[in-house]
Amino acid sequence: MKKIINGLDSFEKVIGGILVGILFIILIWQTVSRNIGIKATWTDETARYLFVLLTYIGAGLAMLLGKHIKIDILVYIWPKKIRKYMEAMGSVVAMLFCIFVCYQTVVYNINVVAGAGRMSPSLGLPMSIPYTAVSIGYFLMGVRLLQVEVLPKIRNLFRKEKTEGGEV
Secondary structure, eight states: OHHHHHHHHHHHHHHHHHHHHHHHHHHHHHHHHHHTTTTOOEEEEEHHHHHHHHHHHHHHHHHHHSSSSOOTTHHHTSSSHHHHHHHHHHHHHHHHHHHHHHHHHHHHHHIIIIIIIIIOOTTTOHHHHHHHHHHHHHHHHHHHIIIIIIIHHHHHTTTTEEEETTTT
């Protein structure tokens, strides 16, 4: 299992780096082509789709690094004895939300976007392909939440707390 997680870490970082490089090249080409009079209408749309995909892959990495948005006040209003339960519950709810959004975006993509046969204007690409970025992003966020928040917090619930006089 650890090899799979390490592979996912490497995959996200490599794909993110490749996307940044491609995005950089496309934006440079867009600027150069505009200045020398070449029409490159595909660059704007391609850059937009790559940026969205990069954002969602980055969201998974943000979860891994603990840099995501969190509302801590909902945890700290409880007494100290209850906080770890509330933190675990909050992480589980966040993971369930990611699973729900991932599922709903897949269903929407299959039933509405792909079913309508919508195509992107400049690239002629089926719109179901760019829409998949949302599903990928929420899937990665859900996996990362499970990895770095849900499982560690649930394990923490079953550990005995140490006090000044020894174990409880």
